[in-house]
Amino acid sequence: MIAAAILLLALLLPSLPLGEWRAFLLDTAQFAFLTSALALAWDLLARSGQLSLAHGAFFGLGAYAAALSAPALGTLPALLAGGLVAALASFLLGLATLRLHGMYFAIATLAFSEVMRTLVLKAQFTGGSIGLPVQPAFSGAFPLGSYYLAVAVLALSAGVSLLLSRGRWHYAMAATRQGEAVARVLGVPVVRVKLLTFGLSAFLGGLVGGVYAMKTLFLSPYDAFGLGRAVEALVVPIFGGLYTTSGPLLGGLIIVGLETWLRLRIGEGYLVIYGLVLILAILFLPRGLVGLFRKGVGRA
Amino acid sequence: MELLLQTLINGVLAAGIYALVASGLALAVGVVGIVNFAHGEFTMLGAFIAYLLFVGSGLDPLVSLGLAALVLFLVGSLTYYGLIRPVLGAPELNQMLLTFGLSVALQNLALLLFGANTRVVSPPYQGSTIHLLGLSFGVVPFASFVLSVVLLGGLYWFLGRTRLGLAVRAVAQNRLAPGLLGIEKERIYLLAFGLSAALAGVAGVMLSVILYASPTVGFAYTLKAFAIIVMAGLGNLGGVVPAAVALALAEALVSTYLPGGGGWVEAVFFLVIFATLTWRSWRAA
Numbered sequence: 001m002i003a004a005a006i007l008l009l010a011l012l013l014p015s016l017p018l019g020e021w022r023a024f025l026l027d028t029a030q031f032a033f034l035t036s037a038l039a040l041a042w043d044l045l046a047r048s049g050q051l052s053l054a055h056g057a058f059f060g061l062g063a064y065a066a067a068l069s070a071p072a073l074g075t076l077p078a079l080l081a082g083g084l085v086a087a088l089a090s091f092l093l094g095l096a097t098l099r100l101h102g103m104y105f106a107i108a109t110l111a112f113s114e115v116m117r118t119l120v121l122k123a124q125f126t127g128g129s130i131g132l133p134v135q136p137a138f139s140g141a142f143p144l145g146s147y148y149l150a151v152a153v154l155a156l157s158a159g160v161s162l163l164l165s166r167g168r169w170h171y172a173m174a175a176t177r178q179g180e181a182v183a184r185v186l187g188v189p190v191v192r193v194k195l196l197t198f199g200l201s202a203f204l205g206g207l208v209g210g211v212y213a214m215k216t217l218f219l220s221p222y223d224a225f226g227l228g229r230a231v232e233a234l235v236v237p238i239f240g241g242l243y244t245t246s247g248p249l250l251g252g253l254i255i256v257g258l259e260t261w262l263r264l265r266i267g268e269g270y271l272v273i274y275g276l277v278l279i280l281a282i283l284f285l286p287r288g289l290v291g292l293f294r295k296g297v298g299r300a
Numbered sequence: 301m302e303l304l305l306q307t308l309i310n311g312v313l314a315a316g317i318y319a320l321v322a323s324g325l326a327l328a329v330g331v332v333g334i335v336n337f338a339h340g341e342f343t344m345l346g347a348f349i350a351y352l353l354f355v356g357s358g359l360d361p362l363v364s365l366g367l368a369a370l371v372l373f374l375v376g377s378l379t380y381y382g383l384i385r386p387v388l389g390a391p392e393l394n395q396m397l398l399t400f401g402l403s404v405a406l407q408n409l410a411l412l413l414f415g416a417n418t419r420v421v422s423p424p425y426q427g428s429t430i431h432l433l434g435l436s437f438g439v440v441p442f443a444s445f446v447l448s449v450v451l452l453g454g455l456y457w458f459l460g461r462t463r464l465g466l467a468v469r470a471v472a473q474n475r476l477a478p479g480l481l482g483i484e485k486e487r488i489y490l491l492a493f494g495l496s497a498a499l500a501g502v503a504g505v506m507l508s509v510i511l512y513a514s515p516t517v518g519f520a521y522t523l524k525a526f527a528i529i530v531m532a533g534l535g536n537l538g539g540v541v542p543a544a545v546a547l548a549l550a551e552a553l554v555s556t557y558l559p560g561g562g563g564w565v566e567a568v569f570f571l572v573i574f575a576t577l578t579w580r581s582w583r584a585a
Contacts, residue, residue: 051393096574099581102392103335103534107526108577111570114523118567227519231404238397269412275405282398283386 002246002290003158006253010151014144028260030147030215033154034208036252038229039236040157040245041204044164046234047243048197049177051106054093055205056229057113058086062206063213063224064126067134070214075137079149079210086206087199089116094198098191101180110230117225131220134213146215153211154249157204161245173197174243205233228271235274239281241288250289303556306435311552312545313441316448317503317510319544321521322528323455324499326537329529331472331492334384335396338403340522342372342497344410346504347513354421354508361421361509365447368505369498376497380490388489403522410515418512426509444506451502452541455495459537468492520566527569531576547572 010033018025042055066082073081097108120126127133137145164170172193175183184190213219232255240251255277262270281288321343328336346368353359353367383402387395428439459465470478471488479485500521507517528547532539547569555565 046393049393051396096578097581100577103396104530104577104581106335106396107530107573110523110526111573111577115567115570115574118564118570122564231400234397235401266412268416269408272405272408272412275401275403275408278397278401279383279405282390282394282401283383286390286394 003162003249006249007151007155007158010154014147026144026147028256030150031260032253032256033150034212034215035232035236035256036249037150037154037157038205038208038233039240039248039252040154040161041201041208042233043237043242043244043248044161044204045197045201046237047164047170047177048173048194049180050194050198051102051234052109052198052201053106053227053230053234054090054109054113055201055233056225056227056231057109057116058090058202058205059209059212059229059233060113060116060120060221060225061089062086062209063219064120064132064209065206066210067132067213067219068125070135075139075145075149075214079207079214082210082213083203083206086209087203090198090202091195094195098194113225113227113230117221120221120225126221127219129221131218134217134219136217137211137214146211149211149214153204153207156207158245158249160200160204161248165243165245169193228274231271231274231278235278235281237288239277239285239288241290244288244290247288247290254289302434307552307556308549309435309437310441311549313437313445314552315541315545315548316445317506318521318524318528318548319452319541320448320499320503320506322525322532322540322544323452323537324496324503325522325525326529326532326534326540327468327492327496327499329534330537331468332380332384332489332496333388334399334493335392336496337396337400337522338379338406339496339500339525340518340520341403341406342375342500342518343504343507343521344406344513344515344518345375346372346501347508347517348410348414348504349501350421350505350508351419351513354423360423361505365502365505368501372501372504373494373498375501376494377490379497380493384493385486385489403519407515407519414515416515418514418517419508420512421508423509440509444510447506448503451499455499464491523573524569527573527576530573 010029013029014026038055038059042052045052062082062085065085066078069081070078093109093112097105100108121129137149164173172183172188175186175188176190176193180190209224213224236251236255237248239255240249241247255273258273259270262273285291321339325336325339328334328339349368349371350361350364353364354361379402383398387398425439429436430439430442459469467478467483468488468491470481470483471485475485503521504518507513511517524547528540528543531543531546550572551565551568554568558564
């Protein structure tokens with residue numbers, strides 16, 4: 001319900017009479033959609049019990065890959081390439097870290113994302129610390145092109161998330177999260193579940209990064225690979241409601257709204273809101289915003 | 301040859317602070333069982349305390365060392381009471397996210413209060429060097445190394461020779477049995493977390509002189525401390541010192557011998573984490 005309403009609103013927003021705030025609202029909305037989409041991608045992985053701090057890296061990889069390949073491939077294939085590069089990276093990372101649990105996995109993904117940033121900073125073809133200018137989506141043929149791309153990515157992430165919240169795959173992920181040994185005994189192919197979820201999650205993260213690049217038209221390693229991305233990706237689902245589709249959607253809109261307001265007021269340090277929301281949500285709202293409305297339903 | 305020797309000495313001197321920060325983290329992980337992502341932020345707080353005391357009342361960093369330890373012990377205790385204790389029984393994911401949130405909040409709060417500038421505490425002896433056998437090293441790194449060794453010695457003595465220290469180790473080993481022996485688990489947790497923060501704070505005071513105080517100075521140390529305790533084996537306090545030396549030496553060698561080494565130093569500890577974790581996981585498989 002919530003998901004459908006938000007998507008409908010997203011589609012209609014450009015045609016609403018918004019007056020002089022139109023450009024600002026559309027921009028903010030677009031970043032909110034991208035944040036929500038990244039959060040949905042992160043949540044997918046969390047469903048299989050893995051806490052990733054690497055989603056900033058997948059986002060960045062997707063952004064850089066899409067930006068670098070766009071002149072040769074065109075917009076849509078470049079976005080796809082970005083997603084695939086991120087998925088490939090996650091596959092390699094997954095192969096190395098598959099047997100890690102809990103905190104080890106979190107630390108390893110954190111390490112991965114920092115190494116990636118160092119590499120991009122050091123490499124020549126990425127523009128290093130100077131940054132990389134990016135072509136606008138569809139060479140700027142449609143003014144709202146990147147807006148609708150963001151809506152599309154959001155719809156895709158929400159669709160995948162909805163699809164995976166029922167059926168065999170859903171139970172396989174939940175079992176892997178709640179007790180890997182038990183899941184194995186029950187015949188769940190734990191390794192395959194983890195790797196595929198990781199790949200899918202990273203692919204979506206990479207797509208989001210690509211669209212982001214075509215929106216901002218400029219990338220720097222600090223922005224694209226920043227830990228702030230990973231923080232956003234995990235705070236939003238926790239605030240909105242873990243393991244749900246409507247949670248990250250709703251959470252993304254609210255948090256990006258708060259963030260934008262705070263950024264306008266205090267500038268640097270606005271990320272403090274993420275820290276506080278994270279702490280408060282863990283302590284007082286363990287089931288997220290969505291959990292407030294759903295009494296008595298299990299989290300499985 | 302001389303270059304190599306100098307590099308090795310620099311590495312060993314840097315290892316002191318690493319070992320301090322990492323021992324604190326190892327206490328939090330080993331005794332309380334909490335992976336504290338905000339550990340480096342305690343270091344950052346220590347650095348800012350030293351800076352504020354130095355600028356405000358001209359206090360020598362050596363004096364603020366004790367004050368910072370006290371303040372951070374309090375901060376650590378409060379953190380334990382307010383944030384950690386409620387989630388002790390929660391899933392590991394929640395615990396990690398909570399400390400991660402604390403880290404983000406403290407970092408950005410400092411950014412709000414002090415801005416992103418780096419601030420150095422510069423006592424009169426900051427630039428002086430000692431010459432020994434044709435090698436030279438700064439007074440400050442040398443002094444901080446000696447202090448770290450003394451403090452770590454004190455920590456090991458406490459854990460190995462006093463009743464309270466033995467109680468801490470007992471709780472680290474077993475959650476249930478110490479209770480039967482009349483050890484109150486909660487108080488040990490409190491003590492361990494406070495000590496953990498105090499160690500980080502002391503290291504922060506040293507950093508404010510050697511490096512600088514800034515809102516983000518601590519986060520790198522969280523990660524380096526992770527690298528060290530992962531190498532040592534999570535929660536294994538005994539392995540922290542050799543692991544810290546290994547990491548510091550590796551960094552010193554990379555920064556001296558790799559062309560354009562400065563930037564790659566940042567990657568060393570991640571490669572260490574990565575290599576150790578994957579090697580362990582494959583060996584265990």
